[in-house]
Amino acid sequence: ETGVTQTPRHLVMGMTNKKSLKCEQHLGHNAMYWYKQSAKKPLELMFVYSLEERVENNSVPSRFSPECPNSSHLFLHLHTLQPEDSALYLCASSQNRVATGNTIYFGEGSWLTVV
Amino acid sequence: RKEVEQDPGPFNVPEGATVAFNCTYSNSASQSFFWYRQDCRKEPKLLMSVYSSGNEDGRFTAQLNRASQYISLLIRDSKLSDSATYLCVVMDSNYQLIWGAGTKLIIKP
Numbered sequence: 001e002t003g004v005t006q007t008p009r010h011l012v013m014g015m016t017n018k019k020s021l022k023c024e025q026h027l028g029h030n031a032m033y034w035y036k037q038s039a040k041k042p043l044e045l046m047f048v049y050s051l052e053e054r055v056e057n058n059s060v061p062s063r064f065s066p067e068c069p070n071s072s073h074l075f076l077h078l079h080t081l082q083p084e085d086s087a088l089y090l091c092a093s094s095q096n097r098v099a100t101g102n103t104i105y106f107g108e109g110s111w112l113t114v115v
Numbered sequence: 116r117k118e119v120e121q122d123p124g125p126f127n128v129p130e131g132a133t134v135a136f137n138c139t140y141s142n143s144a145s146q147s148f149f150w151y152r153q154d155c156r157k158e159p160k161l162l163m164s165v166y167s168s169g170n171e172d173g174r175f176t177a178q179l180n181r182a183s184q185y186i187s188l189l190i191r192d193s194k195l196s197d198s199a200t201y202l203c204v205v206m207d208s209n210y211q212l213i214w215g216a217g218t219k220l221i222i223k224p
Binding site for chain 2: 040041042043045088090098099100101102104106107108109111
């Protein structure tokens with residue numbers, strides 16, 4: 001069983017819809033992340049939260065809105081998305097803000113299709 | 116120039132063969148290096164860290180060449196289950212993880 005769970009695993013939404021992705025980590029970590037992975041492209045870091053405070057926002061369009069109510073939960077609220085936003089959205093967590101490549105843990109991802 | 120570059124492949128390799136991938140990085144101040152494996156429609160999973168002296172884990176060997184700014188992954192006696200996309204990850208001097216786009220490997224029986 002993964003320590004980071006994401007729901008839903010698959011989501012199809014229209015461009016006028018509003019939906020949310022949910023992530024929960026059971027590892028007692030203090031930092032959580034949202035990544036976007038488009039086909040044949042590198043993972044792109046979208047948002048970073050440390051102790052529920054947003055510490056990084058990599059110029060992500062405002063149609064993506066993160067929320068971190070506590071250190072175990074992270075949401076990504078989606079509204080008026082574009083077809084090019086279709087991708088795999090990965091949540092991850094690490095013990096603290098400085099995540100090395102061997103201390104970051106990923107959820108299974110949420111496959112988003114925008115039609 | 117991309118910060119981390121990988122040949123996208125796919126590499127089509129017969130079962131039992133040896134295959135090697137390289138990954139180049141642009142920031143000479145990069146600190147740490149890793150190989151991840153990603154199965155189709157799954158999340159990336161850490162395969163191995165890459166140490167300066169090189170390291171081996173069973174059939175997998177990783178090496179780092181700081182002078183030429185590349186890391187490599189060698190897979191010996193390849194298995195069907197090795198079919199996946201292999202992602203190169205570099206931690207830069209600002210402790211940011213920079214990901215390559217991955218090399219797709221297909222092992223054929």
